[in-house]
Amino acid sequence: MIRPVALLSALILAAASPAVADAVPALELQGEMTQGALIIGTAMPGAKVRLDGTDVPVAGNGLFAFGFDRDHGATAHLAVTYPDGTGTERQIEVARRDWAIQRIDGLPQKYVTPPPETLARIARERELKTAARGKRIEGSWFAQPFIWPTTGPITGVFGSQRIYNGEPRRPHYGVDVAAPTGTPIVAPQAGVVTLAEADMYFEGGLVFLDHGHGVTSVIMHMSRVDVTEGQTVEQGEVIGAVGATGRATGPHLHWGMFWRGAQLDPVNLAGAMPDAAQTAAGGGD
Structure with missing residues (x-):
């Protein structure tokens, strides 16, 4: 880690x-x-x-x-x-890292190979995400220590090659933390909300939180989204709740990060999970 x-x-x-x-x-x-x-x-x-x-x-x-x-x-x-x-x-x-292979079974097949009638929706949602990524927020919250948005067993790690229902797909760009539905999710660091959507096809409840200069947290599969686009939040402020919405096999927090086009490992900023058990099997995306 x-x-x-x-x-x-x-x-x-x-x-x-x-x-x-x-x-x-x-x-x-x-x-x-x-x-x-x-x-x-x-x-x-x-x-x-x-x-x-x-x-x-x-x-x-x-x-x-x-x-x-x-x-x-x-x-x-x-x-x-x-x-x-x-x-x-x-x-x-730049040191190279070795990536794990993670198999996720039991997903509804529509999330592995989306049916034709969902493609227009997926395209619209991609445009929303692209527009949010293009926003530039002033501020340098990124330079302060980060905290975990919620705590629990880690069920998915950054960079792992995902195999959904036996079909290889893109890597996992985040860390998954198992927690019951409704568990509060807090802002890992202060920032400005650049995207807040309650029902995205793949991500379910989704929030982009820009910590300045494009350093952005991505919170997915939320059962509840408590913030709105353009809102400034402080570190530790509740922004929503854990869920199993979108492409997920069980309730969990997915926390990803990016800087412009670069996918980043949140553990690099938050450090080891406090009081966490060993990595365990559980819900994932």
């Missing part, structure tokens, strides 16, 4: 002369440089940051974040440019 975000290094920026070097501050990066990880950076206010050629938003205080997808390659390129034109580049080695 990935441990919580920990300070890895302070990168001292090289320059052409000692005088210039003294004027350039350290760049700090926090996080494990591995697939599925969120990295939190601090640079000089006003700096511009690019990861693999794509601009990364930087807060007014110099905080920024980026993530490595489950299937990210072996390296990433980080470039930082300061207001005075100086800067640095960093080649990051």
